[in-house]
Amino acid sequence: MKSSLKEVHVSEAVGLVLAHDLTQVLPGKYKGPLFRKGHVVRGEDIDDLLSIGKEHIYVMDLAEGELHENDAARRIAAAAGGENLRMSPPKEGKVNLIAKRDGLLKVEAEAVHGVNHVDQAVLSTLKTDTPVTEGQIVAAARVIPLIYPESRTKEVEAVAESRNKPLVDLIPYRKCNAGVVITGSEVYHGRIRDKFGPVVREKVESYGSTVMGQILASDDKERIMNGIRSFVDQGADFVLVTGGMSVDPDDRTPGAITALGAEVVSYGTPMLPGSMLMVAYYRGVPVLGLPGCVIHDSYTSFDLFLPRILAGERITREEIVSLGYGGLHSC
Numbered sequence: 001m002k003s004s005l006k007e008v009h010v011s012e013a014v015g016l017v018l019a020h021d022l023t024q025v026l027p028g029k030y031k032g033p034l035f036r037k038g039h040v041v042r043g044e045d046i047d048d049l050l051s052i053g054k055e056h057i058y059v060m061d062l063a064e065g066e067l068h069e070n071d072a073a074r075r076i077a078a079a080a081g082g083e084n085l086r087m088s089p090p091k092e093g094k095v096n097l098i099a100k101r102d103g104l105l106k107v108e109a110e111a112v113h114g115v116n117h118v119d120q121a122v123l124s125t126l127k128t129d130t131p132v133t134e135g136q137i138v139a140a141a142r143v144i145p146l147i148y149p150e151s152r153t154k155e156v157e158a159v160a161e162s163r164n165k166p167l168v169d170l171i172p173y174r175k176c177n178a179g180v181v182i183t184g185s186e187v188y189h190g191r192i193r194d195k196f197g198p199v200v201r202e203k204v205e206s207y208g209s210t211v212m213g214q215i216l217a218s219d220d221k222e223r224i225m226n227g228i229r230s231f232v233d234q235g236a237d238f239v240l241v242t243g244g245m246s247v248d249p250d251d252r253t254p255g256a257i258t259a260l261g262a263e264v265v266s267y268g269t270p271m272l273p274g275s276m277l278m279v280a281y282y283r284g285v286p287v288l289g290l291p292g293c294v295i296h297d298s299y300t301s302f303d304l305f306l307p308r309i310l311a312g313e314r315i316t317r318e319e320i321v322s323l324g325y326g327g328l329h330s331c
């Protein structure tokens with residue numbers, strides 16, 4: 001059998017079955033299906049069909065080896081998505097992949113390019129390492145024509161199968177305990193009130209983790225070292241050390257982290273704000289030196305690294321180096 005796609009004038013369409021969703025756009029108010037695939041056209045629908053510019057509808061018979069756009073989109077989404085994502089029902093030929101829980105999104109960019117190389121297949125995703133929340137749409141699949149050759153859907157599936165991991169998935173966050181060392185003699189001696197602690201606590205807790213304790217340290221290398229050491233001894237999953245990250249003689253944080261013998265991945269991150277941030281590992285535990293900008297800038301390099309650490313990923317020098325390209329957010 002050969003597929004047939006017959007055009008029928010709406011005035012003769014009463015009783016016929018719609019072959020695909022028909023979209024209405026009311027600027028600023030609504031964009032979505034006015035009628036869904038499978039709807040049986042009634043006499044009273046004709047004016048509505050004409051009002052969205054449909055003088056004809058399709059009546060469709062699929063041949064062997066052909067897929068309706070909805071089924072092709074479902075197959076692409078199923079091939080791409082991992083176990084922590086679910087599929088939406090098709091709407092206007094599009095199937096979304098939706099986060100089942102909060103986590104760090106992982107996207108195999110090269111494989112996504114591979115899917116989009118298949119003629120008229122579309123897989124559109126958020127960028128890898130985006131923190132996502134339960135219910136968030138992280139990717140969408142569709143095909144361009146209404147009838148799509150199954151052979152091309154199989155090409156997409158072959159791209160996905162050639163990888164040993166899903167093209168799109170998320171890593172759920174661990175429940176971590178964070179130690180916080182607030183540096184700065186002005187805070188330690190009570191000259192000003194601590195503003196750093198509440199900011200980092202809110203960020204840590206927003207991912208479902210806990211601040212196990214917060215201590216104040218004057219601008220003294222030994223005190224800062226003791227603070228970090230004691231949190232690691234108590235089993236902290238990571239330690240945040242705030243302030244004292246720049247070039248003044250009283251900025252002791254990088255020196256303290258280094259003097260502990262921590263492995264310093266980088267002092268300096270080519271992203272603004274957050275360029276003075278330090279990433280280190282002390283006895284395998286991540287230690288971040290957070291610059292003053294984290295107090296007042298809502299998005300800094302800290303917001304990039306925190307979800308990575310909570311997902312259990314190790315931050316490498318190569319990644320940090322690559323953050324400069326596109327890393328100018330504000331300064």
Ligand SMILES: Nc1nc2c(c(=O)[nH]1)N[C@H]1C(S)=C(S)[C@@H](COP(=O)(O)OP(=O)(O)OC[C@H]3O[C@@H](n4cnc5c(N)ncnc54)[C@H](O)[C@@H]3O)O[C@H]1N2
Pocket residue numbers: 182183184186187192193194195196197242243244245246247251274275276290291292293294295
């Ligand atoms: N000459 C240079 N100046 C600065 C540089 C530089 O490279 N050369 N870098 C700038 C960047 S970027 C940043 S970010 C800040 C980083 O500063 P620090 O991490 O050293 O921050 P502090 O000097 O400790 O404090 C800055 C400011 O914030 C107040 N502060 C610090 N901690 C607290 C706290 N817990 N609660 C309330 N307020 C706090 C502190 O009193 C200072 O007023 O350096 C730029 N400058």
Ligand code: MOO
Pocket residue numbers: 271272273274275276277291292293294300
């Ligand atoms: O560490 Mo700073 O943020 O670049 O202002």
